[in-house]
Amino acid sequence: MRILLDKFTKKFDDTVVINDMDLEIKDGELMALLGPSGCGKSTTLFSICGIYQCSGGRILFGDRDVSNVSSQQRNVGVVFQNYALYPHMSIYENIAFPLMVKKMDAAQIKKEVHAIAKLVHIGDLLERRPSQLSGGQQQRVALCRALVRRPDVLLLDEPLANLDAKLRLEMRSEIRRIQQETGITAILVTHDQVEAMSMCDRIALMDEGKVLQVTTPNDMYHNPQTDFVASFLGNPPIAFLEGEVAGNQVLLNGSQLKVALPSSIRQPDNGTKVRLGVRPELVGTDRGNAVAGRISFIETQGRENLYDLTLDNGAVLRSIQAVRSDISMGQTANWNIDTERVLVFDTNGQRLL
Amino acid sequence: MRQRIGLLGLGFMAPAMIMVVVFFLIPVIMTAFFAFTNMGTATGVSGGEYLLTPKIIKQFEANQTLDEKVITALGSSSYIVNKTNLARAKEAGLKSKYLGEIDKKLHGKTFASRRQFERALKKLKSRPRNTRALIKSTAHFSNSVLNTRYETLGDFKTALSNNGAILAEPQLKIVTQASYTGWIWTTDNFTTMFSKPDTWFVAVNTLVYVVLVLAFNIFFGLFLSLTTFYLPTGQSVFFRAIWLLPRISPPVLYVLLWKWLTWDTGFISTVLGWFGMAPYNFMLGSVESAWTVVILINGFVGASLGMILFSSAIQAIPTSILYASEVDGANRWQQIRYIILPQLRWPILFTTSYTTLSLLTSFEYILLSTRGGPGGTTNVWALEAYFTALNNYSGNLQYGYGAAMALVLVTIGISVSLLYLRLFKFDDLVTRPRIES
Ligand SMILES: Nc1ncnc2c1ncn2[C@@H]1O[C@H](COP(=O)(O)OP(=O)(O)OP(=O)(O)O)[C@@H](O)[C@H]1O
Numbered sequence: 139m140r141i142l143l144d145k146f147t148k149k150f151d152d153t154v155v156i157n158d159m160d161l162e163i164k165d166g167e168l169m170a171l172l173g174p175s176g177c178g179k180s181t182t183l184f185s186i187c188g189i190y191q192c193s194g195g196r197i198l199f200g201d202r203d204v205s206n207v208s209s210q211q212r213n214v215g216v217v218f219q220n221y222a223l224y225p226h227m228s229i230y231e232n233i234a235f236p237l238m239v240k241k242m243d244a245a246q247i248k249k250e251v252h253a254i255a256k257l258v259h260i261g262d263l264l265e266r267r268p269s270q271l272s273g274g275q276q277q278r279v280a281l282c283r284a285l286v287r288r289p290d291v292l293l294l295d296e297p298l299a300n301l302d303a304k305l306r307l308e309m310r311s312e313i314r315r316i317q318q319e320t321g322i323t324a325i326l327v328t329h330d331q332v333e334a335m336s337m338c339d340r341i342a343l344m345d346e347g348k349v350l351q352v353t354t355p356n357d358m359y360h361n362p363q364t365d366f367v368a369s370f371l372g373n374p375p376i377a378f379l380e381g382e383v384a385g386n387q388v389l390l391n392g393s394q395l396k397v398a399l400p401s402s403i404r405q406p407d408n409g410t411k412v413r414l415g416v417r418p419e420l421v422g423t424d425r426g427n428a429v430a431g432r433i434s435f436i437e438t439q440g441r442e443n444l445y446d447l448t449l450d451n452g453a454v455l456r457s458i459q460a461v462r463s464d465i466s467m468g469q470t471a472n473w474n475i476d477t478e479r480v481l482v483f484d485t486n487g488q489r490l491l
Numbered sequence: 492m493r494q495r496i497g498l499l500g501l502g503f504m505a506p507a508m509i510m511v512v513v514f515f516l517i518p519v520i521m522t523a524f525f526a527f528t529n530m531g532t533a534t535g536v537s538g539g540e541y542l543l544t545p546k547i548i549k550q551f552e553a554n555q556t557l558d559e560k561v562i563t564a565l566g567s568s569s570y571i572v573n574k575t576n577l578a579r580a581k582e583a584g585l586k587s588k589y590l591g592e593i594d595k596k597l598h599g600k601t602f603a604s605r606r607q608f609e610r611a612l613k614k615l616k617s618r619p620r621n622t623r624a625l626i627k628s629t630a631h632f633s634n635s636v637l638n639t640r641y642e643t644l645g646d647f648k649t650a651l652s653n654n655g656a657i658l659a660e661p662q663l664k665i666v667t668q669a670s671y672t673g674w675i676w677t678t679d680n681f682t683t684m685f686s687k688p689d690t691w692f693v694a695v696n697t698l699v700y701v702v703l704v705l706a707f708n709i710f711f712g713l714f715l716s717l718t719t720f721y722l723p724t725g726q727s728v729f730f731r732a733i734w735l736l737p738r739i740s741p742p743v744l745y746v747l748l749w750k751w752l753t754w755d756t757g758f759i760s761t762v763l764g765w766f767g768m769a770p771y772n773f774m775l776g777s778v779e780s781a782w783t784v785v786i787l788i789n790g791f792v793g794a795s796l797g798m799i800l801f802s803s804a805i806q807a808i809p810t811s812i813l814y815a816s817e818v819d820g821a822n823r824w825q826q827i828r829y830i831i832l833p834q835l836r837w838p839i840l841f842t843t844s845y846t847t848l849s850l851l852t853s854f855e856y857i858l859l860s861t862r863g864g865p866g867g868t869t870n871v872w873a874l875e876a877y878f879t880a881l882n883n884y885s886g887n888l889q890y891g892y893g894a895a896m897a898l899v900l901v902t903i904g905i906s907v908s909l910l911y912l913r914l915f916k917f918d919d920l921v922t923r924p925r926i927e928s
C-alpha cells in the first residue's frame with residue numbers, strides 16, 4: 139500500500155522535530171529512512187504508525203487519510219529498535235497477540251502463527267520466553283509479530299542495530315527476502331548507510347527533520363544533490379577539496395595544485411568558490427589529472443588498502459586501491475584523480491550540474 | 492557455589508535477624524506465654540496471695556464441691572483463747588495486765604461469735620474502758636480465715652487448721668486453689684474462647700472486614716494507578732498526592748474528618764437536608780452504614796499503598812512495549828488486561844499479603860470511628876483483643892485472655908501468608924540472583 143506524507147509536521151510542545159515533510163513510499167517498496175542520530179527518523183516512523191499524533195499535514199495510506207486514525211486502526215506492523223517483545227508471554231503468545239486482540243479463533247491463530255514462524259525460520263522456538271532467546275532470534279520474533287496480521291505497512295526501527303556484524307549481514311538479506319516474499323510496503327529506519335544501500339529499493343536521506351533527497355541507492359551514491367548527502371553515503375567517506383574556478387580547472391586554496399572540472403557540468407564563472415567531492419575510488423586511477431602529495435596514513439582492509447594522501451595545502455584525499463607493496467608511509471606520491479567523476483558543489487553545498 | 496553461606500552474607504543478615512528476634516519472635520513468645528495463663532487485673536502479673544472470701548464460700552455452697560460441715564467450719568468465725576492468740580495479741584501491743592486476766596479467766600475457751608466473746612471480756616476488771624478498743628482487742632483471738640490475706644501457702648494452711656476446719660487433702664486443694672489470688676497456668680482461655688458465640692460473631696466480622704477492605708484497597712489502588720497512568724504527568728502527580736493524604740494525615744484527624752462528614756449534623760446530612768432528608772448518623776445509624784463507613788475509612792487509607800506500588804511498577808514497563816501493544820491493535824482495556832496487569836503480579840501479591848496481615852491486626856480506625864458499634868456489630872478480632880486485654884469499661888483487664896486472642900491472630904496471620912506464598916508461586920517470582928557467584 140502506498141504511503142504518502144503530505145506537509146507532515148511534528149512538534150513536541152514547542153520543539154519542531156519534523157517540518158513540512160513530503161515523502162511518498164510506493165506500493166511494495168522497501169524505503170530506507172537514513173540519517174544521523176536525532177534527525178527525526180523514529181519520530182517519523184512513530185507518526186506513521188500512529189503512536190505520535192501529527193501536528194500538521196497529512197499521512198495517507200493508499201487514498202485513506204489516516205492522520206487522525208488511532209494506531210490500533212491503522213493496521214501497521216512495527217519492529218522496534220529493542221524489539222519490545224512481551225516478557226511475560228511465550229514466543230507463541232507474543233506472535234499470536236495481534237491476532238488474539240482481534241479475537242480470531244484459536245485454531246486459525248495457531249495456523250497463522252505457525253505459518254509465519256516457518257517463514258521467518260523460528261518454528262522451534264515457540265515455547266520459549268523472550269529472555270531465553272538470542273538477539274537475532276528476538277529480532278525474528280519481533281518481525282513475526284509485526285507480520286502475522288498481514289499489515290498494510292511494515293515499519294522497522296533500526297532492527298539490526300543490536301546484532302553482531304555477521305548476524306546483521308544475515309538478517310539484512312533475510313528481511314529483504316521476507317519483504318519481497320510478502321510484497322509488503324516497508325520503511326526501514328537506519329543510520330547505517332550500508333544497510334540502507336544494500337537492502338532498500340530507495341533511500342530517503344534525512345537531516346534535522348528534513349528530507350534532503352529521495353532516490354535509489356545507486357543514484358544517491360553517484361548523484362548526490364548536496365555535499366551532506368555525498369558525505370553520508372560511501373565508506374570510506376568522500377573527501378572534499380576547496381578551491382576557486384579558473385577556466386576549466388579549479389585552483390585549490392593555499393596551493394598551486396589544479397584539478398580539472400568535469401566536462402559534463404555547466405562551466406561556472408571564473409573565481410567561483412567550489413568544493414570538489416572526491417570519492418576514494420577516484421584517486422590513484424589510470425586517468426585524469428595527477429596531484430602530488432605525501433602518504434600520511436595506510437589502513438589495511440584485507441583485499442584492499444586505504445591510503446591517505448595529504449596535499450601541500452593540508453587537504454587530505456583518500457584512495458582505495460589493491461594492496462601495493464611499493465608504497466610506504468611518508469613517501470611522496472603523484473596520483474591521478476578521475477576528474478570526470480568528481481562531484482562539484484557550491485559553497486552552500488548544492489551540487490553544480 | 493551458591494549453596495555455601497558465606498560469613499559475609501551472615502554478617503549482612505545479622506541486623507535483620509536481630510530485629511526479627513527482638514521485634515517479632517520475643518513478642519510472639521511472650522504472647523504465647525500469657526495466652527496460657529489467667530492473668531488479669533485481678534491476679535496481677537507477679538505472684539499472688541491466699542484470700543478466702545464469703546463469695547468463694549457461697550460458690551462452694553452452690554457447687555456442693557465440699558460437704559456442709561466443712562463449709563460451716565470454713566465460714567465460722569469463732570474466738571479462741573489460747574497461747575498462740577495471746578502471743579499474737581501481746582505482739583500487737585495489748586496491755587499485759589489485761590492479757591494476763593484473759594489468760595487466767597478464759598483460757599481454753601471458745602466463743603462462737605464476737606458477741607459472746609465481748610460479753611465475756613466485759614466482765615474483766617482490766618478491760619479497756621473504751622468500747623471500741625475492747626472490740627478491737629477481740630480481733631486477735633479470732634480464728635476466722637475469712638477476708639484475711641496470707642502470703643504463703645503454709646500460712647494459709649496453718650490458719651485453716653487453727654480455724655478448726657478439718658480438711659482432707661483433696662478438699663484442702665480445692666480450698667487453696669479457689670482462694671489463690673495470683674495467676675495460674677491454664678488452657679481455659681481457649682476453651683472459653685471457642686465456646687463463646689460472641690467469638691464466632693467477631694471472627695465472621697473480622698473476615699468480612701479483611702476481605703472487603705482488602706478488595707477495596709487492591710481494586711481502588713489499581714484503578715487509581717491505571718487512571719493516573721493515562722493522565723498527563725502534572726495531573727497524575729496531583730491526583731496521586733491527593734490520594735496519599737489519608738495515609739499521611741494523623742488517624743485522629745482523618746477520622747475526625749469522617750465524623751464531620753457522616754454524623755447527623757455533618758456534611759452529608761446537611762447537604763441531604765437541603766433536599767428534605769432527615770439528618771442521619773451514617774457512622775452509627777445502622778449496621779450497614781456503619782460497615783460502609785468502616786470499610787471506606789480503612790479502604791482509602793490503604794489504597795494509597797497499592798497506588799504507589801502499582802504506579803511505579805507501571806512506570807517501569809518499557810514504553811516501547813506499550814507502543815507495541817497499541818500498534819498490535821490492543822485497545823486500552825486489552826492493553827491493561829494483557830500487558831500491564833501481568834507485569835503487576837508481584838506488586839499485587841505483595842500488597843495483598845501485606846494488607847491482609849496489617850488489616851488482621853489493625854483496629855485503630857474502627858476504635859476511633861465506630862468503636863465497634865453500633866452494639867458491637869463492627870467489632871473485629873483485634874479490637875476485641877484490645878478491649879479484653881488493655882482497655883475496657885469494667886476495668887477488669889484480662890491479659891491472659893487477650894493474649895490468647897492475639898495468639899490466634901498470629902497463627903492465622905502466619906497461615907495466611909504461607910497460603911499466599913503457595914497461591915502466587917512466590918518461588919517463581921523471586922528471581923535468581925542476576926550476578927552469579
Ligand atoms: N518526546 C519528545 N519530546 C521532545 N523532543 C523529542 C521527543 N522525542 C524526540 N525528540 C527530539 O526529536 C528529535 C528526533 O528524535 P528521533 O528519536 O526521531 O531521532 P532519530 O532520528 O530516531 O535518532 P536515533 O538514530 O538516535 O534513534 C531529537 O532531537 C529528539 O531530541
Ligand SMILES: [Mg+2]
Pocket residue numbers: 179180181
Ligand atoms: Mg531512533
